Amino acid sequence: AAPRTPLADRSPAELASFVDEQRAAYAALTARGLSLDLTRGKPSPEQLDLAEALLHLPEGHLDRAGTDVRNYGGLQGLPELREMFADLLGVDPDQVVAGGNASLTMMHEVLVDHLLHGGLGSPRPWREEEKVTFICPVPGYDRHYTMLESYGIEMVTVPMREDGPDVEAVEALVKDDPSVKGMWIVPTYANPVGSVVTQEVAARLAAMPAAAPDFRLFWDNAYALHHLTEDEAKSADILSLASAAGNPHRPVVFASTSKITFAGAGVAFLAGSRETVQWYLSHLKFASIGPDKVNQLRHVQFFGSPDGVRQHMARHRAILAPKFAAVDAALTAELDGLGVAEWTRPRGGYFVSVDVPDGCASRVVQLAREAGIALTPAGASFPHGVDPRDRNIRLAPSFPSLAEVETAMAGVATCVALAAAEQLLA
């Protein structure tokens, strides 16, 4: 096909006729009475079925050491499961805690323990500080922000780029301001932009001078193993980098099997320096007599080995990759060359991030909603739900079927074209 003329370069008459076309396409779209949902970064039923055998495990109830997993105890989690995921995360098993079903809960515990008690190197509990500030790369994961918001923690944003957060901006923020106590970072296939923190950026985050002696990197590696192509990103080894830089307690690493086995019944992991692990357990012991070791044992038996986990992820990829390809194909077919949208082609993770012209994102989401296509609210990937440029849209193609993704995305592309053209004409 002939390359399209960018909308911004068209004459008012050309633009008016383009808007007419898009209005007709949009009317046809609404007439279909669709009811589709691209809001949720959840595994599809087909993906959950991949782990159905878990429901018939474990066989027996003893772990390797002969411990009865049905009983209380073992606060740090089953050693053989910690070994398996220590291998996958590139850390030592005694630096890993295997916990309950949600890494988000572990992040929350680490945050609250810092607030109530302080962490390694804290001069005082964070609640006694006049102000606590976190650095938030944007766009990012909404639940990271709402967690901070619920405790009145200030958020300052830095742009998320292809190689990770804008590390110069981060360095400048942490250097002189002791209220900057933490930073969120999704290092691998970030939600929603899909970027991967490079070794170089990770090394700078690990080594940068921080005014707060207890500055923490909340290293949320939720998508460490969630590749969509054969070009598998390797997560930077933040614990070794931080340790080598003399900041061994700076990173706390989180991961889970929520998008490996069952989103509601997987196993979550925390990793850090040995001291960090002991600090974490020293507070956890007042809240738990031990995790669900039955679930941990069945995960061990289901996977068998770290390679078993990798092979399982390849089965997810076979289901997910065509859906991501469909998103790209629909956006390319409708929008390529118009100069009104840029979108990611992630090599892993669960999301596609689309940037439309400033001021258009809410309108696109509204148009889509009125056509029966639910999108994540505009601004959701920013602190307090406000995208200052109102341009970012997060798409989550994992849950609907491939046919539904194709239909929904053709509709979304129409909404983008219409909203952008209307704005130019106004």
Ligand code: PLP
């Ligand atoms: N971290 C990120 C970046 C996520 O996108 C998600 C889920 O969407 C989670 C954490 C939730 O993890 P979990 O199910 O282990 O609580």
